[in-house]
Amino acid sequence: MEKIPKFKYLPDRALNSLVNGLLREYKVCGTIEKDGFPAFGEVSAADELKLTQSPTHLSAKGFLFPQREVLLRFDMRTSAHVPVIEAERQVLFGLHPCDIRALALMDRIFAHGVPDPNYLFRREHTIVIGADCMPDEYCFCESLGTDDVDEGFDLFLHRTGGGYLVRVGSERGSALLEKYARTREPGKAALKELDAANERRRLAFRAKLDAAPEELPAIYAKSDESRVWERIGAICTGCGSCNNVCPTCYCFDVKDEVGASLAEGERVRTWDGCTLEDFAKVAGGHNFRKTRAERLRHRFNRKFRYLSDTFDSLFCVGCGRCSRSCLVKINIADVTNELIRENAGA
Numbered sequence: 422m423e424k425i426p427k428f429k430y431l432p433d434r435a436l437n438s439l440v441n442g443l444l445r446e447y448k449v450c451g452t453i454e455k456d457g458f459p460a461f462g463e464v465s466a467a468d469e470l471k472l473t474q475s476p477t478h479l480s481a482k483g484f485l486f487p488q489r490e491v492l493l494r495f496d497m498r499t500s501a502h503v504p505v506i507e508a509e510r511q512v513l514f515g516l517h518p519c520d521i522r523a524l525a526l527m528d529r530i531f532a533h534g535v536p537d538p539n540y541l542f543r544r545e546h547t548i549v550i551g552a553d554c555m556p557d558e559y560c561f562c563e564s565l566g567t568d569d570v571d572e573g574f575d576l577f578l579h580r581t582g583g584g585y586l587v588r589v590g591s592e593r594g595s596a597l598l599e600k601y602a603r604t605r606e607p608g609k610a611a612l613k614e615l616d617a618a619n620e621r622r623r624l625a626f627r628a629k630l631d632a633a634p635e636e637l638p639a640i641y642a643k644s645d646e647s648r649v650w651e652r653i654g655a656i657c658t659g660c661g662s663c664n665n666v667c668p669t670c671y672c673f674d675v676k677d678e679v680g681a682s683l684a685e686g687e688r689v690r691t692w693d694g695c696t697l698e699d700f701a702k703v704a705g706g707h708n709f710r711k712t713r714a715e716r717l718r719h720r721f722n723r724k725f726r727y728l729s730d731t732f733d734s735l736f737c738v739g740c741g742r743c744s745r746s747c748l749v750k751i752n753i754a755d756v757t758n759e760l761i762r763e764n765a766g767a
């Protein structure tokens with residue numbers, strides 16, 4: 422029998438009291454409006470939070486895996502080194518289903534092998550509140566089955582007229598709701614409205630993949646020699662935006678920065694990206710992926726092929742951010758469909 426989600430009804434004014442309550446105890450990072458666009462940022466008052474249904478250009482990745490972070494401080498005079506593992510209690514507010522799926526993948530990556538204490542400590546201190554969304558022309562999560570979630574959040578809000586239907590995903594979420602907001606049982610009209618909204622959303626997907634997700638690793642495995650790579654490599658500027666905006670790109674570089682005393686310093690990690698020219702450059706100047714075509718092929722394979730052996734999952738959640746932010750309009754769904762067609766032809 423299909424599991425029926427249990428909802429609470431949260432009127433608009435109760436959402437404000439929830440946010441205000443959270444602001445007293447946590448750093449709240451949520452969907453805001455920046456230069457007229459939906460963005461993700463720190464919220465200091467309830468009215469700054471704009472629970473948008475449009476995808477944000479950047480994901481919330483930076484609040485768990487900052488673009489630059491200090492890993493340890495050292496003193497070369499004494500050989501002392503002190504790890505820096507810090508976390509503020511925070512709430513990520515307004516994550517869409519694909520972003521919650523991406524978070525689950527990041528959790529697996531950073532716990533795999535040698536667990537990453539910095540990410541995991543921050544994650545432990547993070548509450549996730551999801552919100553529903555409406556796809557634009559770049560979203561293709563529906564084709565990957567990442568358009569909905571039933572776990573990975575503490576609360577999840579569905580917009581209905583005058584309020585929200587709230588799904589409770591954890592005891593922590595239930596306690597927050599009880600502490601900060603007055604909810605009531607939802608009426609039949611609100612539940613009906615949710616069904617209609619879900620149907621509108623389903624019909625709104627324009628970008629689609631022409632193969633099932635489980636077929637993609639094999640299709641990519643047969644596409645190393647495709648002419649697609651040369652064609653998109655010729656227009657790619659190697660800017661790295663696609664890596665930066667992607668909620669599942671997690672590569673980083675680590676450097677020691679020594680202060681003016683030449684004795685004390687910090688070990689710092691910063692985001693890196695496989696589309697950047699120096700990413701695969703090693704000592705002696707050899708570059709394992711010299712061309713932009715090779716670098717793009719590598720990036721796409723990381724999303725649809727290489728990691729699936731270890732994690733039994735694709736590493737793209739179909740958020741469309743890389744396509745949305747690419748100045749030369751390289752679109753990951755279109756490229757994948759081109760490879761699907763080539764393979765069907767072969």
Ligand code: SF4
Nearest residue numbers: 657658660661663747
């Ligand atoms: S955003 Fe576009 S141009 Fe920039 S590296 Fe990625 S694919 Fe190339």
Ligand code: SF4
Nearest residue numbers: 667737738740741743
């Ligand atoms: S590869 Fe592109 S579409 Fe896939 S998760 Fe990353 S940014 Fe989103």
